[in-house]
Amino acid sequence: MSTQKNISLIGSGLVGSLLAIILAKRNHRVNIYERRPDMRKNTGVAGRSINLALSDRGWKALDAVGIGDEIRKIAIPMYGRYIHNMDGSTAYQAYGKENQAIYSVSRGGINCKLMDLAEQQSNVKIHFDERCDVVDLKTNTAVFENTITKKKKSIQSDLIISSDGAFSAGRLAIQLNTDRFNYQQYYIDCGYKELTIPAGENGSFLIEKNALHIWPRGKFMMIALPNFDGSFTCTLFFPFEGEHSFDALKERSAVLPFFKTYFADAVALMPTLLDDFMNNPTSSLVTVKCFPWTISDKLALIGDAAHAIVPFFGQGMNCGFEDCTVFNQLLDEYKEDWEKVFKAYEISRKPDSDAIADLAIGNFVEMRDLVGQPKFLLQKKIEANFSNKHPEKWITAYSMVTFSPEIRYSVALRKGKEQQAIMDEVMALPDIEKKWDSPEIESLILSKL
């Protein structure tokens, strides 16, 4: 069965580049067509500078093709959340057990590295500045327009895989060729803007290096992730409209007073804050769900093209990489019978990508609001305490999603809901603050499981 295929990938983003490596190692010929210029040649337009949190599902996919160690060189471990409260006090919550961490990587940095690694495969070629115009499924042809020369070319291939993000050209082709295409795009009321905390003297880190910093403020929040040069990339997640919103900070004069009120400790470390705020774009946050993801053995969607999610669980990239893991496993299982692989892939991944989409929306509330509340911190302490005593009986939803790639997202969502129902009962007990680590609470939780 294992015959070499001529495969077109649309998009050389994170998932497209990783998939190209996987397919190349399976001896297929891969051509990637990327809309943007080669970001490695011009760091000024290196995609969005946002940082991403790489965790175990991502590492699993990278290690499976032997490139994990290459990526570890550009990743900074973050062992917990570092909470910055309004009153200047701080708190720290470990993400997991000792040495469990999520890893800060720059989106541009890891993307460049993955493209390098892809091009090291002799049977991968990346074509830049090629925007996908239309996909014709009758002839297995994709038409690309060169964004510089404006010349169009038709590329015929054995199969097409569309890894071109939330506004995918491949998805449109499926939509136009499917009688009953289920589709959802959902924008949350918040957008985001990137800001920066520069490095201190000699590239020193001005706040704790090995943590993800959060300034939770109820309806909005700022976060900061470390970069290798000592700087932090900050992201303000903020309503578009309302009392505290991008809309309310249109005037230059309104910006600093707002930040000084809500992010006093950070402002002191952000000398370019005002210009950054006025000049950097405001971006929106969309969840995209759709189905089907594939058409016979002709076309498949992968990554954000199939399931764009909001960033609050740090799983967008990890979920896309896990798509690659599953895809690779199914190619083994079905001995590269592509039609069967495509079908099994979409059926397997759909419930899990739906689950992480919902978990990510839910985590926004947790990050911007709950992590700043004593009751929530107590609940996390009780859960950690119980989990330490009965590690086989209680893995938190966060841990399942982040550190347990053997547990499917859909299982993590379901078990997380069951755990929350138990914790709702526990937290409603009178005097829970006093008896939180008592045998009574331990037996109560045990009895509910």
Place this chain on the structure above:
Amino acid sequence: MSTQKNISLIGSGLVGSLLAIILAKRNHRVNIYERRPDMRKNTGVAGRSINLALSDRGWKALDAVGIGDEIRKIAIPMYGRYIHNMDGSTAYQAYGKENQAIYSVSRGGINCKLMDLAEQQSNVKIHFDERCDVVDLKTNTAVFENTITKKKKSIQSDLIISSDGAFSAGRLAIQLNTDRFNYQQYYIDCGYKELTIPAGENGSFLIEKNALHIWPRGKFMMIALPNFDGSFTCTLFFPFEGEHSFDALKERSAVLPFFKTYFADAVALMPTLLDDFMNNPTSSLVTVKCFPWTISDKLALIGDAAHAIVPFFGQGMNCGFEDCTVFNQLLDEYKEDWEKVFKAYEISRKPDSDAIADLAIGNFVEMRDLVGQPKFLLQKKIEANFSNKHPEKWITAYSMVTFSPEIRYSVALRKGKEQQAIMDEVMALPDIEKKWDSPEIESLILSKL
């Protein structure tokens, strides 16, 4: 404030025609542009022949503009569900109290009547065969292409209201003019096909006239609604794929054996069944949710254009008519300040249309599966019993939706879920079959409320 507006309506369907009457009575000038030919001149293409169930929300809207009695002339009351079981036995469930009914109307019939009534207003004109091509919000202009002459014309008006159904041209205009447009289209796995039970001799009804007939078969069902001429319009709701599905009945020879097995009593009354099944189209069932529905004081969506739902609660038309009721009330409340009316309208109606969409999906399970199960019938009996004794404490979700237009759909959905949680407990009691009407059960329910 109340100055005459020049209003373009896209679509002279049920909701568009009713809205035209409302706006005309408020002294506005209304031009309706309808894609299809005038269905009153050519009954052969009178839209879909499907029957609809008109209930209290619909009547309220019709009576408010004084046309309820005109429509009553073409409506047949159905006082309950008439269940046809596999074994040939039947059962009857009243929809509500004595004299509470839903009303069978032919979609084409009521639409023709509403267009007649609209045109009786001197300030309403309907233009047929005019397909909306594009809406330009900068100039308040809609472009229509005549489907016969192929000539295009640009119509400028003070405001545009799009009542053009699930695949609305006006909605596309909002989508293209809104930064963050939330949109969902969801197809269920079942489609439908219309069949018929003709009248008996002298226009007699061959099955009970004043009921909605259901043949529940678990994963599929057939229903039948009465027509004035003694016939019944039957609809088979059936999976597209699987063991019992449209896919599995592609061969002419497979159709009658299937029907004889699952709908034996009906087949005997359906002489044209085989030809109807082979010749009539198979249609799909989509739920559409979106937001926003309006752009400043320029454009608004109404009816299916804003919120298409599946037909299993019999509320698609009723919900669209209730849109008109709310719209009319808001025009009073805001003294025809259109921007405020549009904004208040979409904010008021969005949660209710979302709720009825979810209720309608849920009712499919009830109709095709649960109504055939003894346990479900017992639950309905307990609820009816309790509701009779404590009418102020328990109105069933069905009753709230169908017979209580003063209760919002969103409230009906929430209260229905609360009631279901109570009934889940009640039905789990041992020996519930024996003590279903005991004081013990009554007090238990009272204690939970």
